[in-house]
Amino acid sequence: MKSSASLIRPLVRRLHAYVPGEQPQIPGLIKLNTNENPYPPSPRVRQAIRRAVDGRLRLYPNPTAQPLREALARLHGCAPENIVIGNGSDELLALATRAYVEPAAAVPQGSGRAVVQFFNPSYSLYPVLAEIHGAVNHPVPLRPDFGLPALADLKRGKLWRFDAALTYITTPNAPTGRGYALAELEALCQAQRGVVVLDEAYVDFAPENALALALRYPNVIVSRTFSKAYSLCFQRVGYFVGPPALMAALDKIRDSYNVNGLGQIAALATLEDLDYYRRNFQKIIATRQWLSEALRRLGFDVLPSHTNFIFARPPRFPARAWLEKLRASKILVRWWNYPEVRDYLRITIGTRAEAQALLHAAQRILTEA
Numbered sequence: 001m002k003s004s005a006s007l008i009r010p011l012v013r014r015l016h017a018y019v020p021g022e023q024p025q026i027p028g029l030i031k032l033n034t035n036e037n038p039y040p041p042s043p044r045v046r047q048a049i050r051r052a053v054d055g056r057l058r059l060y061p062n063p064t065a066q067p068l069r070e071a072l073a074r075l076h077g078c079a080p081e082n083i084v085i086g087n088g089s090d091e092l093l094a095l096a097t098r099a100y101v102e103p104a105a106a107v108p109q110g111s112g113r114a115v116v117q118f119f120n121p122s123y124s125l126y127p128v129l130a131e132i133h134g135a136v137n138h139p140v141p142l143r144p145d146f147g148l149p150a151l152a153d154l155k156r157g158k159l160w161r162f163d164a165a166l167t168y169i170t171t172p173n174a175p176t177g178r179g180y181a182l183a184e185l186e187a188l189c190q191a192q193r194g195v196v197v198l199d200e201a202y203v204d205f206a207p208e209n210a211l212a213l214a215l216r217y218p219n220v221i222v223s224r225t226f227s228k229a230y231s232l233c234f235q236r237v238g239y240f241v242g243p244p245a246l247m248a249a250l251d252k253i254r255d256s257y258n259v260n261g262l263g264q265i266a267a268l269a270t271l272e273d274l275d276y277y278r279r280n281f282q283k284i285i286a287t288r289q290w291l292s293e294a295l296r297r298l299g300f301d302v303l304p305s306h307t308n309f310i311f312a313r314p315p316r317f318p319a320r321a322w323l324e325k326l327r328a329s330k331i332l333v334r335w336w337n338y339p340e341v342r343d344y345l346r347i348t349i350g351t352r353a354e355a356q357a358l359l360h361a362a363q364r365i366l367t368e369a
């Protein structure tokens, strides 16, 4: 009799799975660890979902989420063929890996066709997706201030691969919160021979976006999600905007009914109430400014942020100790034990009351020390 483990592909046995932020059920917990929006979806969205909970739950949803695709096309001034909807943008990132990148075993060693490239630090899902696919991970360090290396430096250095089959750029970046200039991104996209996915999960909190690049270049895709800015993590809806041929390739390999029906309805209703969300963006940006300045006065080194979170190096104790101390005060933030980022905490911007609670806890921690 074989052991069950021996029945699993070695690649999967070896795999280090992605670790999502915790979702603990602790009463009174202030949850600032997964960049969820502190404000609920608009009343119209909640009503649209409630109204849809009826006999139609027995039916399959629209297989291409067509009404949502068309509404997004109108919003972004493009064709529905420029858009593909996913079960969260994470699903589309996985599909991109499978559609544009060869497993290493399928191509000669060293070929760019098997390379998935990304900056370090950025979204820690990318290397997991590459590993699952048997592709070659190619992390490239950001500058010490977490800025993008200049194109001239990438060209001069030996590390960056202009032949990578797929390059993921989180912009604005996570977990650093830094925004990158459109001109820099454009120059990089132009120089790149493979596909570039600009992951704009947080772009609604930033002063500019790169959507135009996805509608101008044959190798550029912009990734967006309803999760963070549109308070819809629970429903799992994200989308790509890009050249029709690249979108059609994803469409071919996705599950036929990848986007659940209530998610489609919720996302469509969201687009009909954008002013509600824009007011929330302004509130979150104002709280971000307020909290950043207040923490700086306590001695935190807070990086400028274009997102709904801040990345801050705390004073006095190691970041890991702060994580524990804040947790003891029922405040959950995020910390990673990787060399480039282990001195920092990532703190989601919640409501003003939550930001105040965080600040009071930090003041208490510092005075008790």
Ligand SMILES: *Cc1c(COP(=O)(O)O)cnc(C)c1O
Residues within 6 Å of the ligand: 087, 088, 089, 090, 091, 123, 170, 174, 199, 201, 224, 225, 226, 227, 228, 233, 236, 237, 238
């Ligand atoms: C949250 C996040 C996503 C995933 O969003 P979903 O649409 O919920 O899957 C993608 N990229 C980055 C950088 C994120 O932070």
